Amino acid sequence: MSVVDAGAIAAKVVDVLRHRAVPVGISNRHVHLSQDDFARLFPGQNLGVSKPLAQPGHFAASQTVSLRGPKGVINNVRILGPIRTYTQVEVSATQARELGIKPPVRMSGDLEGSAGIEIISEHGAITLEQGVIIAKRHIHMNTFDALLFGVEDCQSVNVLVGEAPRTVLFKDVVIRVDPQLVLEMHLDTDEANAAGLKGANDVGEIVFQE
Ligand SMILES: [Zn+2]
Structure with missing residues (x-):
């Protein structure tokens, strides 16, 4: 038995x-925007849903922006929704080199002393003193x-x-x-x-x- x-x-x-x-x-370069920054870049618009992501409630937005650094521009950068309380840009080390910036490797939201960038849409532009990271x-x-x-x-x-x-x-x-x-x-x-x-x-x- x-x-x-x-x-x-x-x-x-x-x-x-x-x-x-x-x-x-796999996270390609992307941008999270605050309501204020979104309104500056896309006046009168709502954040549109292009494709839902694996995480519930998260999505790739229909709007895209360009990133301009001292050494280069990256176009067609997806905005990821929903709108956040703060604006954050995530790039790879390779893309940071193309832009000519030196972002730190950080967890999301840990932006103190991170790199700056210019975010451009067809309607406007904003300059971030900090907010760019390479995501840990x-x-x-x-x-x-x-x-x-x-x-x-x-x-x-x-x-x-x-x-x-x-x-x-x-x-x-x-x-x-x-x-x-x-x-x-x-x-x-x-x-x-x-x-x-x-x-x-x-x-x-x-x-x-x-
Ligand atoms: Zn994540």
């Missing part, structure tokens, strides 16, 4: 859940996922991404716990290219020291 060891089964289930694939979303790689997850993975908000983990011959172990990946958001790792285009990601159905695996 076999004895069911509930503890051993539970441990196995948790082990499977801890090693499950984390969907990877991170994983969004809800409270239940955090419990299963055994991680906490703001903790850093290692994540294995990509396939041979371009497999990359990303260190310093910050966990962001938010009950409203779904499990998704965010990398920028430099990081995605380094790992040979395809931009669709990419996944990573959190690597735990065991």
Whole structure:
């Protein structure tokens, strides 16, 4: 007669859940706008929805802007909605070089001392003294996922991404716990290219020291 060891089964289930694939979303350069800055760039308009994103309520807007730095211009930069309380621009290190600016690697919202930029639309322009960052790689997850993975908000983990011959172990990946958001790792285009990601159905695996 076999004895069911509930503890051993539970441990196995948790082990499977801890090693499950984390969907990877690749963030191309984009802009989040405050209501005031949006109104300056697009007077009389509402932020239009072009495409919903994986995170509930988040979307690529129909409006785009250009970014102008000391060394160059990047056109067709998507605005991501919804409207935020502050304006923030996210670029890759490669794009920062094209623009001629030196943004710090930061988490979203941590803008003190970040880089400046000019944002241009067909109707107007605004100059930011600060607000440009290179987004620090991170994983969004809800409270239940955090419990299963055994991680906490703001903790850093290692994540294995990509396939041979371009497999990359990303260190310093910050966990962001938010009950409203779904499990998704965010990398920028430099990081995605380094790992040979395809931009669709990419996944990573959190690597735990065991
Ligand atoms: Zn994110």
